[in-house]
Amino acid sequence: MAGTLRLPGFVNAHSHTFQRALRGSAAGGDFWAWRETMLAEADRQTPEIVRREYERTYREMLAAGYTAVGEFHYLGVEEAYAAAEAAEAAGMPFVLLHVAYARGGLPRFRQDSVAEFIEQVEGLRALGIAVGVAPHSVRACPAEWLEEIGRYAASESLPLHVHADEQPKEIEECLAEHGCRPIELLARMGCLGERTTVVHATHADGAELDLLASTGATICVCPTTEADLGDGFLPAERVRARGIHLCIGSDSNVRIDPFEELRELEGIARRQSGRRGVFSTDELYGFGQDVGARALGLDAWPQIEIDLGNPSLAGVESEHVPAALVAGCGADVVVWE
Numbered sequence: 001m002a003g004t005l006r007l008p009g010f011v012n013a014h015s016h017t018f019q020r021a022l023r024g025s026a027a028g029g030d031f032w033a034w035r036e037t038m039l040a041e042a043d044r045q046t047p048e049i050v051r052r053e054y055e056r057t058y059r060e061m062l063a064a065g066y067t068a069v070g071e072f073h074y075l076g077v078e079e080a081y082a083a084a085e086a087a088e089a090a091g092m093p094f095v096l097l098h099v100a101y102a103r104g105g106l107p108r109f110r111q112d113s114v115a116e117f118i119e120q121v122e123g124l125r126a127l128g129i130a131v132g133v134a135p136h137s138v139r140a141c142p143a144e145w146l147e148e149i150g151r152y153a154a155s156e157s158l159p160l161h162v163h164a165d166e167q168p169k170e171i172e173e174c175l176a177e178h179g180c181r182p183i184e185l186l187a188r189m190g191c192l193g194e195r196t197t198v199v200h201a202t203h204a205d206g207a208e209l210d211l212l213a214s215t216g217a218t219i220c221v222c223p224t225t226e227a228d229l230g231d232g233f234l235p236a237e238r239v240r241a242r243g244i245h246l247c248i249g250s251d252s253n254v255r256i257d258p259f260e261e262l263r264e265l266e267g268i269a270r271r272q273s274g275r276r277g278v279f280s281t282d283e284l285y286g287f288g289q290d291v292g293a294r295a296l297g298l299d300a301w302p303q304i305e306i307d308l309g310n311p312s313l314a315g316v317e318s319e320h321v322p323a324a325l326v327a328g329c330g331a332d333v334v335v336w337e
């Protein structure tokens, strides 16, 4: 078999591109130990490093079949401009998910007020950069910030992305501070809607999943990162039963391979349910393509070509190629010069 197959490109709806540097060097410990290493790497970043390293990593993403990226960015405004330039140089369609950070983390992550955050967003938009708003998490943003950002996103029709329910400790802290769980707090503060993407939702309970379903919000699942960090498993069948939209992200970029993210998602669902084909092949492609684009507010993004002569497709009948790509291939099947 030879020739190529054209497909819509995959959409990487959640990336912290600087974390690509950590693969292999942040072994051992739990999520919170890894976070210390991550903070040290974040502190090392400059606009020059971002400009150089992000361009290289965006080229890697393009070669792997991702043809749009949502950069969940909290390294500072100058670094945001540098990331946008890097994407432009690489030819990567790019949405800057600019992060609001009130407390914790590093000083460089934080704004003094939610008004300062919105001013930063307005400045980025004025330069023609595609922007979404991203209250980092209920850990990093108090309720008043969430409420103001939710209102701004709704009035400006911007994507709103937020981490939630990645780790049990975050849920315990939210219960202690607010008397409710993270996704419940987001709902109360007006942060859930059709333009909302909740990243992870690994430990979401039934009531939280109901809120995501009833508001039309999307979950961005990042299985290779969630595995690497020991986060846990998306409650895949419960998500599916509620018809909650799903998209994918390479997150920490420990792996850059959309086929692997989709395979892992379906693998999690199979391990949990004892059944095969929990998500159909078409559904999985939809998560990787259309749903991710919608989560970033994109109407169009480039296609990719698959090399049908790749050894991993040898002997596969043409009607089985789409399923075989998800079940048994890596990103090296993507044609890239």
Ligand SMILES: [Zn+2]
Pocket: 014, 016, 072, 163, 199, 251
């Ligand atoms: Zn993240």
